Amino acid sequence: MKQGLLIDMDGVIYGGDKLIPGADVFINNLIKSDIPFTFMTNNSQRTPREVLNKLKRMGIKVTENHVYTSARATGQFIASQKPAASVYVLGEGGLIQSLLDNDLVMVDSDPDFVVLGEGRNFTLEMVQRAVDMILEGAKLIITNRDPSPKKKGWNNLGIAATSAMIEEATGLEGFVVGKPSPVMMRSARKFIGLETAGTTVIGDTMETDIHGGVVMGYKTILTLSGVFDKENLNKYAFQPDLIINSAADLKFPLPWW
Secondary structure (H helix, E strand, C coil): CCCEEEECCECCCEECCEECCCHHHHHHHHHHCCCCEEEEECCCCCCHHHHHHHHHHCCCCCCHHHEEEHHHHHHHHHHHHCCCCEEEEECCHHHHHHHHHCCCEECCCCCCEEEECCCCCCCHHHHHHHHHHHHCCCEEEECCCCCCCCCCCCCCCCHHHHHHHHHHHHCCCCEECCCCCHHHHHHHHHHCCCCHHHEEEEECCHHHHHHHHHHHCCEEEEECCCCCCHHHHHHCCCCCCEEECCHHHCCCCCCCC
């Protein structure tokens, strides 16, 4: 059976704009060994091309077939629910590109769906319009529910904050596509042609990557190179299959391959 990897980015490959030591060697070894993988990121703001450019600056050269974002998953999900649906978008480049790639129609009134992603360019007036559209029957789709890191100067509120505002104003809960939702966990696996038993998730957060992998029946690897503190591990009812300090520590084949 073919074995492959779904790899989180921030905290696994880089931290902010700094490469995590050894991550470039890790990815280059995957490519040389012809091991299927894709970067699976909840960030819906960047286009795949922008992701590639960031990685290239860090010495990692991959293709768009190695990038799977919550924006990609969201566009595919909406198109599967209602082909050529109309959408009102609160989001930016990556999300807009995915919606257009999936033949969805962006409108300013009476949409089938309101789609919320990361962004700094939509206004409170646009949010209010979205609230009215939802109250009139549009369905709310949220690319992910990542929280704010709660750091001074952070340039993104986090979708958990903006989605809470819309959901409180409408009294309706949105449908979340991104990690740890099974929608994205499953579609990312299919994106690189893996079966459930051949899929391993690598991430630095228990709440998203590891949780999502466990729910789907994937093998999971928690790396301590990101935000997670190992001392908090016993707080969770589920556990990763393997814990590493960084991706550079991984040796192949993995124990379950």
